[in-house]
Structures are given as structure tokens and as C-alpha cells.
Amino acid sequence: MIASEVRALFAVASRPEIVSLAGGMPAVDALPMEAVAATVAEVVTRRGAQALQYGSAQGDPDLRARICDVMALEGITDAHPDSVVVTAGSQQALDLLTRVFVDPGDVVLTEGPTYVTAINTFAAYQARIVHVPMDDDGLVPDGLAQMLRRLAAEGARVKLLYTVPTFQNPGGITLTAQRRAEVVEICRRAGVLVVEDNPYGLLSFTGEPGRAIRADAPDDVVYLGSFSKTLAPGMRVGWALAPPAVTARLVLAAESAILSQSMFTQLSVEHYLATQPWAEQLKGLRELYRERRDAMLDALAASMPVGARWTRPDGGFFVWLTLPGGVDTKAMLPRAIAARVAYVPGVGFYADGSGRSSMRLSYCYPPAERVRDGVERLAQVITAELRL
Ligand code: PMP
Numbered sequence: 001m002i003a004s005e006v007r008a009l010f011a012v013a014s015r016p017e018i019v020s021l022a023g024g025m026p027a028v029d030a031l032p033m034e035a036v037a038a039t040v041a042e043v044v045t046r047r048g049a050q051a052l053q054y055g056s057a058q059g060d061p062d063l064r065a066r067i068c069d070v071m072a073l074e075g076i077t078d079a080h081p082d083s084v085v086v087t088a089g090s091q092q093a094l095d096l097l098t099r100v101f102v103d104p105g106d107v108v109l110t111e112g113p114t115y116v117t118a119i120n121t122f123a124a125y126q127a128r129i130v131h132v133p134m135d136d137d138g139l140v141p142d143g144l145a146q147m148l149r150r151l152a153a154e155g156a157r158v159k160l161l162y163t164v165p166t167f168q169n170p171g172g173i174t175l176t177a178q179r180r181a182e183v184v185e186i187c188r189r190a191g192v193l194v195v196e197d198n199p200y201g202l203l204s205f206t207g208e209p210g211r212a213i214r215a216d217a218p219d220d221v222v223y224l225g226s227f228s229k230t231l232a233p234g235m236r237v238g239w240a241l242a243p244p245a246v247t248a249r250l251v252l253a254a255e256s257a258i259l260s261q262s263m264f265t266q267l268s269v270e271h272y273l274a275t276q277p278w279a280e281q282l283k284g285l286r287e288l289y290r291e292r293r294d295a296m297l298d299a300l301a302a303s304m305p306v307g308a309r310w311t312r313p314d315g316g317f318f319v320w321l322t323l324p325g326g327v328d329t330k331a332m333l334p335r336a337i338a339a340r341v342a343y344v345p346g347v348g349f350y351a352d353g354s355g356r357s358s359m360r361l362s363y364c365y366p367p368a369e370r371v372r373d374g375v376e377r378l379a380q381v382i383t384a385e386l387r388l
Helices: 005-013 033-051 061-072 089-101 116-124 141-154 177-190 244-258 263-275 278-303 329-338 368-387
Strands: 084-087 107-111 128-132 158-163 193-197 221-226 238-241 318-322 358-362
Touching: 033 263, 061 084, 061 221, 061 238, 061 263, 084 089, 084 244, 089 116, 089 158, 089 193, 089 221, 089 238, 089 244, 107 116, 107 141, 116 128, 128 141, 141 158, 141 177, 158 177, 177 193, 278 318, 278 368, 329 368
Parallel strands: 107 128, 107 158, 158 193, 193 221
Antiparallel strands: 084 238, 221 238, 318 358
16 A cells, blocks of 8 residues: 555645645535535434434435436436445445455556546555556547557456546546547457546536436446535545446445445435535536636646646646656655645656656635635746756
């Protein structure tokens, strides 16, 4: 097991004088706290005997039915609650899935860069992580096919393709519709299960959310969802939607991991979705994050030195910035902290040491003004670094 670059940073980055563009913490202060409090109180007074009791390892049936309604917003209209497993955040779904599928030495394909804690999970189960080339349209299908041919020639056992296809963490990139179909087809032919990790899909800045990969490939994809970014990560409620044979294994793995998911938070989320104007609140969150995204992109355009390149996300939390001149973003971080701005160095998002001149910037947590200040401070640090 390896320590996460991001976690190690949290302590420093949370000092009030520092603008943290590092953590991916949702803006929970935008939640209507009184409504949350009322929901929780009602769950205890009305359904306390159930909320405070053990439940099933698969999760509460009412919540699973409601999760199916949520997934329909991204085109998944055929999901049955029996195919859903509720987990302690989608992180646990990822852990359980890896436990079920991956033996030491098995290959897990991922984007490069990819979600840092997924790397750590795969590494903990001794997977061999192989990055597939990506560009501004997401995974490159030809690159994937080529990689699979090379791995087949080596005799490698490739188990999973792990992808965050929509508003990716950390890249902010979205896989195009055409490539979604191609990626699934290539994986189907190679007998590789696609894991679609989609915590940000509903946070689209350009109108209605897009179509999940799973919507068009029910037999080939395990879909991971979460209420962490659209409600509250403190609830620790996420889920997996999987083909029946996989669902059965996930439930067994969940039983041994956790016995029962928290009934208290499951019923709280279920009751909140049933009684609060969640769709309206989502709209508000999209506006809030879009304003912060705009602040970041404007500030980057105004202040970054020539040669710096960055992504332009249409949703989610993150921008991926790559610097010219061979700047080492990990070595530069202490100077950024001294200038009161924090980010996450790019190397942590790769399993192979790539990403030295890149960094992840998140605009989800600080208000727009602070985002702008943070980027300006960062630009000064980078400009000084380029002069060294
Ligand atoms: N996947 C991705 C891509 C994420 O960014 C995160 C949260 N940072 C998670 C999974 C885990 O989310 P949670 O466990 O809170 O649902």
C-alpha cells in the first residue's frame, strides 16, 4: 500500500491563508442544512427501529430503487434495483470489485492520468496497472486496441478497464460518444470488463447530462455511482450497478467487508431524495461550479506563461495543467505553499512516474474570487520557476 499524495497534502492545504486548489472537496456549505437536519430527524422519529438496525449487505431496497431513477438521468433506463449494490461511497465499490476480479499480477487498464485512489486500490491488490493513451477526447481507441494486442502477446491476464469517462478526475476530460461505443466493442472482443466510474456525470455545465457508457452496454460494464458530489460525501453512500453474476459476487464481498451498510445514512439519503427538491439543488450546484470553473479558466488565460497548456472541463471539479520548460511540479510545491497556494503534483495520478510537469487544479471548493487569487499566485510561482 502506498500513501496518497493528495491525502498527505490535506493538512497543509487546509490552513486558512492558503488557497487550496488541491483537494476535491465538494461545496457542502451550499447544502440547505436545515432541510438535511429535518430529514435526519424524521428518519429517526419515523423509521428509527429500521435506521438504527442492521440491514442487508446489498443495501436498502427503497434506496436502490431511487438510485435507478438517478441513473435514468444519464440514459440508464433498464436498471433493476436487484442489480444495484449500495456501498460506502463508490470507493468501496471499487475496492470490492477489485477484490472480486483481480489476482496479483493481473492487469488493470486505466487512463493516464487517472484517479489517484483507484491507483492505490489496484496497487493494494497487487494489480499491474497499465495506462492507455488519452487525448482531449478521452481514451484513444486505437491505443487501447494496440495495448491489448501487446498484452495478449505477452500472455498477460487483463481483467478490467477502469475509466472515469465523464469530467474525469484528474483531467476534466470527457470521452466522446463515438469513442464510448468503440471502447466497449474493443473490450468486449478482448473479454475485458469495463468499469465506468461516474461520480461527476450529473455536474454538467452545458445543459442536460450526457449518456453513460453503461446505458448502451448493460452486459459489458460495471457502473459506479455516488452521492458524494451531488449531495454529501459525509453520507458515504455510493453504489455499483452490475450484471447479475457480478452483483452476486459483490454482495458476498460486501458481506465480508462490512456486514451491513449503514442503514442510518441510507435511509437519510433516501428520505432526502424523496422529500427535497434535489433536482433544483443540482441545478444550483452546476451553476456554482460553473462560475468557479469560469473563474479558473479566465485566470489561467490571463496569467499563465507562454507554453503552459490546460484542459477546459464541461463539468465536474478539475483542470489539468501542464507546464513548459521541464518544470517539476512536485519539487515546486513547497514554493507554491510558501506563496499560499496548493495543488496536487501530476506524478501521483500515474502508476509509472509520468506527469512530472503536470498538476491537478480543482475549482470545486474555494469561492470564485479565491480561485482567481490562487491561480494568479500560482502563475507567479511558475514564472519564477521558469527563470531558475
Ligand atoms: N471515483 C472518483 C473518480 C472520484 O473522484 C472519487 C472521489 N474523489 C471517488 C471515486 C470516490 O468517491 P466516494 O467514495 O466519496 O463516492
